[in-house]
Amino acid sequence: MKKIAVITGTRAEYGMFKSVLRQMEANPGLKLSLIVIGMHLSAEFGYTVKEIEEDGFKIDAKIDVLHGKDTGAAMAKSIGRCMARTASALEKIKPDILLILGDRSEMLVGAVSATYMAIPIAHIHGGDISGNVDEQVRHAITKLAHIHFAATKESADRIIKMGEEPWRVHVVGAPGLDLILSKELVEPRELARKYGLDLSKPILLVVQHSVITEPDDAPKQTRETLEAIVDLGYQTVLVYPNADAGGRRMIEVIREYEKYPFIKTFKNILHKEYLGFMKLASVMVGNSSSGIIEAPSFGLPVVNIGSRQKGRQRAENVIDVNYDKEQIKRAIQKALYDETFKEKVKNVKNFYGDGKAGMRIASVLSNIKIDKRLLEKRMTY
Numbered sequence: 001m002k003k004i005a006v007i008t009g010t011r012a013e014y015g016m017f018k019s020v021l022r023q024m025e026a027n028p029g030l031k032l033s034l035i036v037i038g039m040h041l042s043a044e045f046g047y048t049v050k051e052i053e054e055d056g057f058k059i060d061a062k063i064d065v066l067h068g069k070d071t072g073a074a075m076a077k078s079i080g081r082c083m084a085r086t087a088s089a090l091e092k093i094k095p096d097i098l099l100i101l102g103d104r105s106e107m108l109v110g111a112v113s114a115t116y117m118a119i120p121i122a123h124i125h126g127g128d129i130s131g132n133v134d135e136q137v138r139h140a141i142t143k144l145a146h147i148h149f150a151a152t153k154e155s156a157d158r159i160i161k162m163g164e165e166p167w168r169v170h171v172v173g174a175p176g177l178d179l180i181l182s183k184e185l186v187e188p189r190e191l192a193r194k195y196g197l198d199l200s201k202p203i204l205l206v207v208q209h210s211v212i213t214e215p216d217d218a219p220k221q222t223r224e225t226l227e228a229i230v231d232l233g234y235q236t237v238l239v240y241p242n243a244d245a246g247g248r249r250m251i252e253v254i255r256e257y258e259k260y261p262f263i264k265t266f267k268n269i270l271h272k273e274y275l276g277f278m279k280l281a282s283v284m285v286g287n288s289s290s291g292i293i294e295a296p297s298f299g300l301p302v303v304n305i306g307s308r309q310k311g312r313q314r315a316e317n318v319i320d321v322n323y324d325k326e327q328i329k330r331a332i333q334k335a336l337y338d339e340t341f342k343e344k345v346k347n348v349k350n351f352y353g354d355g356k357a358g359m360r361i362a363s364v365l366s367n368i369k370i371d372k373r374l375l376e377k378r379m380t381y
Contacts, residue, residue, distance in 0.1 A: 003031045004365055005060075005095035005119075007086070009038040009106030010242060011048045012290065015271035017101055019178030019358035020124070021057060029366030033060040033093045037082060037106045039243045042066045046240070046268025061089035070248040072212060079105050087113040096370055097122055097147070099361075101175075103130075103138035111144040120374055122147035122365060124175065127155030127162075130289070131310030133212045146374055149361050151293075151352050154313060163379040172360040173353020176290070179275060180297045181355025186276035195264060197235055197280075202336055204229065205277050206238040208286035210246030211308050218246030221323040222253040225285065225305060228328035230260060237277055238265045283335040285328070292318065296350035301335035301342070303328060313352075317345045 004024060008014045024030045034057055040049040041064040052059065065082045067074035086109050090098065098114040100107040101124040114121050123145035129135060142148065142159055150156035151174040159169050179185070192199050208225055210218040229236050238254065241247045258265050269277065275294070278284065284291045284302045287309055291302035296315040304320050305328065319334060319341075321327040334341055368374065 001029055001031050002096040002365065002370070003033055003094070004097050004099050004122075005033045005035060005090060005093050006099045007035045007037060007106055007110045008052070009036075009040065009104055011039070011046065011051070011268050011271065012242070012288070013101050013104065014040070014048070014052060015179075015274065016124075016174070016176040018055070018175075018271065019182075020099070020175050020361050021358075023358040023362035024365070027362045027366050030362060032057075033095055034058065035061045035063065035086070035089050035093075035110075037063045037086070037109075038066045038078075042243065044267070045243050046266075048268050051268075051270055060093055063089065066243055070215070070245060072215060072245045075105060075212070075245055079109055082106065082109045083113060086110055087117065090114060090117055090119060095119060097365060097368075099124070099365070100141065100145075101125055103128075103134040103141070105137065108137050108141055111141045115144050118375065120146040120370060122149065122361075124149040124172075124361065125151055125155075127151075127158040129158070129311035129313070131211070131307035134308075135311075146377065147364070147368065149357075149364070151357075152313060160380070163381055165378060165380055170360065170364055172364075173355070173357040174293050175357040175361065176294050177297055177350065177353045178355050178358045179272070180294060184272070185279055186273050188276065188280035191273060191276045191280060195237065197237075199280065202234045202282040203280060204234050204236040204332070205281035205284045206236055206286050207241075207284070207288040207290065208250070208305065209241040209288065209308060210244045210250055211287075211306060212245050214307075215244075215246030215249070217323075219249045219253045221306060222250045224323045224325045225328055226253065226257045226263075228325045228332065229263065229285075230257065231325070231329055232332060233262060234282075234332075236263045237269075237281070238263060239269055239274070240265065240267045283332055285332065293352050296348045296352075299346045299348060301345050303331040303335060315348045315350060317348045 039045045063085045067078035099122045126142040148169045149172045302318045319331040
């Protein structure tokens with residue numbers, strides 16, 4: 001039996017991880033050890049560790065190192081504190097493999113720690129392209145990882161072009177689709193009752209994060225989106241941004257707009273309810289990767305704002321706009337009322353997978369041989 005340590009630091013990536021964790025628990029060849037970091041342990045951002053515990057997962061280590069200031073320097077300092085405590089957790093757990101997902105700082109910390117401790121690293125969603133510092137971190141993790149779980153063939157090809165040996169790369173799909181395609185979602189009627197929504201009228205789902213390279217612009221960028229929403233006056237469900245540089249300044253702006261009765265704001269929404277909102281929403285607005293990866297599976301139109309998802313593979317459900325109130329308004333109206341666009345979105349194909357990523361990942365981890373060949377990486381050029 002292989003012991004697999006998994007790091008989770010945010011509500012979003014935990015939602016993507018959930019099917020993988022379930023498949024690992026069901027696999028007799030694997031033993032799961034969970035390390036929970038950062039935002040999950042902050043009341044300011046919804047204390048989402050509760051959701052992990054309520055889902056029945058045992059947590060082996062909690063690392064509460066969330067930065068208290070809204071700057072890039074504060075993030076960098078918290079990474080330093082997190083590194084020492086993550087290394088101590090790995091030293092105690094003694095995993096055979098560390099499994100990480102995506103491009104956040106918690107994942108980079110885990111990858112660096114595991115590298116120096118000779119723990120093989122498995123990485124989900126490497127090879128993707130996006131804007132922001134996320135892409136740099138994602139590619140850095142790729143060069144440290146020993147096993148690559150790519151969401152698409154295009155991402156797998158990029159990993160190989162980065163000099164990674166092809167035998168290390170597995171195209172598994174995006175695990176964020178697994179729960180969607182399993183049909184285990186909260187039904188729209190139930191959500192409408194709980195959150196006081198009228199299903200006969202348009203509903204906007206708004207999820208907008210700060211761009212770490214543009215923290216000083218975050219308040220203005222948020223205001224452009226919210227002014228567009230106020231002008232249109234549609235029912236809106238808004239989820240707070242991540243705890244990145246600029247995020248708290250975005251929240252300050254959001255609080256100014258909570259006076260509008262049609263705007264409902266939340267620090268966090270349970271993952272199964274979040275997916276339920278994607279099912280009932282008329283349009284998604286913001287810059288979350290879920291608008292690119294998960295939304296096509298719901299036939300959900302997305303108004304993608306700014307540079308955060310720049311370059312990421314996307315389907316025809318996405319309308320890209322700048323941080324401009326009028327552009328955002330026009331895009332929302334197009335998503336709601338342009339019949340040609342709506343028909344296209346209804347029939348859109350999601351090329352991020354078939355809902356079986358978790359099963360594939362667990363299978364590879366249980367069968368892979370941990371030996372000198374796996375641990376000693378070689379450039380292919």
